[in-house]
Amino acid sequence: MGELNLAIRFSCYSMLDLMQMYFKPHLPKMHYKRPLNVMEQEMLRQQAVNVVAARLSRAEPPLRKEVVEYMSDTKSHLWSMRRSKANFYRLMSVFSGFLSVGRWLGEVSTWKHPMTTVLVHILFPMLVCFPELIMPTMFLYVFVIGMWNWRFRPRHPPHMNSKLSYTDGVTTDELDEEFDTFPSTKSPDIVRWRTVT
Structure with a gap:
């Protein structure tokens, strides 16, 4: 009834x-000579989902097949408006830092905030004369921004962030499009309306 420490090197x-x-x-080697096409990959993925779903449906508590399909992303090759919006907003959040730095430099060059512009004009010659201060200045800036944003952190971590998958802003038409089968079971007018919008 003791403690066991295991070290792997x-x-x-x-x-x-x-x-x-x-x-x-x-x-x-055969995979590189004759790779599987999309349909064969989807058939293999569907068979794997069926095997896993059959196994998990007998578990206690049982897990439904829809959950297994969602977790294994079986319909990943089909285009979805919700998924494309979620990916777009993820990319925007990745590049938002670069965009805000560019916006800040534009504000400095147009003297939108004179105090900030004067401080930047004082800091720039100082960093040119003492280049060893560049890295400490950058780290200090990142630290101050981090401490400033610390106030806005989430107090209670959510179990699921609905903003990551854009499920909080999805419309019924987008959900109808995403859960529609391929080929579509809807009327040609609805499909044509989807391609227009």
Whole structure:
């Protein structure tokens, strides 16, 4: 009834063998000569989902097949307006830092905030004369911004962030389009209206 500590150390005897192993193709040669097309991949994925869903439906508590399909992303090849919007907003959040730096530099160059512009004009010659201060200044700036944004952190972590998958702003038409089968079971007028918008 004690405590067991286990330490694992990964080591290699020959660096040449290790590099050779990393440069080998990961998949079998036949995969590169005759790769599976999208339909074959989807059939294999569907079979795997059926096997996993059959196994989990007998578990206690049972898990429905829809949950397994959603978790394994079986219909990932189909286009979805909700998914494209979610990816767009994710990209915007990734590049928002660069955009805000560009916007800030534009405000400095147009003297929108004179005090900030004067401080930047004082800081720039100082960093040119003492280049060893560039990294500490950047770290200080990142630290101050982090401490400033610390106040706005979420107090209670949510179980699921609905903004990541854009489920909080989805419309009924987008949901209808996403859960529609392929080929579509809707009338040609609805499909044409989807392509227009």
